[in-house]
Amino acid sequence: MTAMTDNTTHAHAHAPVAHAAQPAAEAHGQQHPIKLYLLVWTLLFVLSACSYLVDYFDFHGLLRWTLIVVFMLLKAGLIVAVFMHMAWERLALVVAILAPPLAVLVLMAMMAWEGEYTNFLRVFFFGA
Amino acid sequence: MTAEHVTTEHAMTEQTLRSRVLGVMADWSSDQRSFKSASWGKAMMWIFLVSDTFVFSCFLISYMTVRMSTTVEWPHPSEIFALDIGGKKIPLILIAIMTFDLITSSGTMAMAVNFAYARERKKAAILMLVTAFFGAAFVGMQAFEWTKLIHEGVRPWGNPFGAAQFGSSFFMITGFHGFHVSIGVIFLLIVARAVWRGDYDVGRPGFFTSRKGRYEIVEIMGLYWHFVDLVWVFIFAFFYLW
Numbered sequence: 001m002t003a004m005t006d007n008t009t010h011a012h013a014h015a016p017v018a019h020a021a022q023p024a025a026e027a028h029g030q031q032h033p034i035k036l037y038l039l040v041w042t043l044l045f046v047l048s049a050c051s052y053l054v055d056y057f058d059f060h061g062l063l064r065w066t067l068i069v070v071f072m073l074l075k076a077g078l079i080v081a082v083f084m085h086m087a088w089e090r091l092a093l094v095v096a097i098l099a100p101p102l103a104v105l106v107l108m109a110m111m112a113w114e115g116e117y118t119n120f121l122r123v124f125f126f127g128a
Numbered sequence: 129m130t131a132e133h134v135t136t137e138h139a140m141t142e143q144t145l146r147s148r149v150l151g152v153m154a155d156w157s158s159d160q161r162s163f164k165s166a167s168w169g170k171a172m173m174w175i176f177l178v179s180d181t182f183v184f185s186c187f188l189i190s191y192m193t194v195r196m197s198t199t200v201e202w203p204h205p206s207e208i209f210a211l212d213i214g215g216k217k218i219p220l221i222l223i224a225i226m227t228f229d230l231i232t233s234s235g236t237m238a239m240a241v242n243f244a245y246a247r248e249r250k251k252a253a254i255l256m257l258v259t260a261f262f263g264a265a266f267v268g269m270q271a272f273e274w275t276k277l278i279h280e281g282v283r284p285w286g287n288p289f290g291a292a293q294f295g296s297s298f299f300m301i302t303g304f305h306g307f308h309v310s311i312g313v314i315f316l317l318i319v320a321r322a323v324w325r326g327d328y329d330v331g332r333p334g335f336f337t338s339r340k341g342r343y344e345i346v347e348i349m350g351l352y353w354h355f356v357d358l359v360w361v362f363i364f365a366f367f368y369l370w
Contacts, residue, residue, distance in 0.1 A: 029245040029347060037238045037239055044231045045231060048227050051365065052227070064369075068370065071365070072362065072364075072365035076361050079357060083350070084351055089165055090164055090166075093163045097177075097178055111193045112193075114197075115196030115197040119196060119199065122197070
């Protein structure tokens with residue numbers, strides 16, 4: 001019982017600190033200048049146009065893939081950071097939301113390996 | 129080893145398992161929360177979106193796997209999704225229009241959130257209706273695209289253009305995304321109606337939860353909508369452009 005009382009006191013001692021660190025944003029919600037949204041909107045339009053032009057001008061190989069991925073990541077970053085307000089959220093939420101999807105990269109690497117292998121087997125045995 | 133160290137070690141062994149378990153309970157029940165800037169509603173929407181990210185990732189990764197493993201040439205999306213406009217074949221134009229349409233809807237949604245927090249409910253509701261309109265237009269264009277491809281003989285099990293896996297990947301990925309957009313349009317209409325009537329000002333109970341809503345619902349709705357746009361960014365890059 002003594003241990004529990006100790007723990008409780010401990011938690012209470014920390015509580016005011018946590019409250020102090022809480023931003024005032026909660027009461028007013030996420031409100032940001034419309035100008036910023038319009039800027040991001042324009043940027044998304046420009047970036048989409050750029051990725052479309054990659055196809056229109058028929059770029060090939062490494063240049064095509066690099067450009068596609070760069071434009072894609074820039075667009076995704078703008079949407080998550082500004083439209084979804086991630087830039088103004090606390091790090092605890094940002095980490096909890098953005099870190100787990102990185103595990104997808106591991107699955108992607110494994111399945112790329114698997115796909116290459118299946119392709120090799122098909123060519124090797126069926127001479128396709 | 130210092131004398132102090134020995135005492136601590138001694139204290140550790142003294143501490144019984146029972147008291148440590150009680151400590152865990154005390155920690156979890158101490159009125160703490162991890163996401164101090166996000167309400168439970170917003171945190172839950174984010175967690176749902178993370179799980180949805182995994183669903184779409186699995187679709188895109190399985191598409192990658194079948195595309196890498198097939199020995200038959202993959203159909204060229206650039207030509208398949210081309211449209212004849214004024215007697216000229218423009219590559220991928222329908223998909224480009226759909227992309228701009230969805231980005232536009234994201235922009236109007238972001239502004240709707242702003243006006244909702246500013247308590248300008250008519251403006252917020254109108255912007256949400258505009259968002260829903262662009263969403264419905266997107267689904268319409270997708271229906272047009274599906275019809276065109278089905279007429280050309282694209283099926284989940286084969287197509288006249290190349291690798292058979294193209295059809296199954298296409299219908300699965302775009303179908304699931306289109307379903308997300310459709311659900312989003314329905315919820316946009318429901319929330320827009322509530323905002324227009326001022327439900328969140330008078331604390332009118334919601335039709336489904338029977339609980340009072342807050343203007344934060346518009347922001348949470350926005351998170352879902354922007355996520356749908358976000359997924360499209362990845363589908364556009366990997367399925368249509370690659």
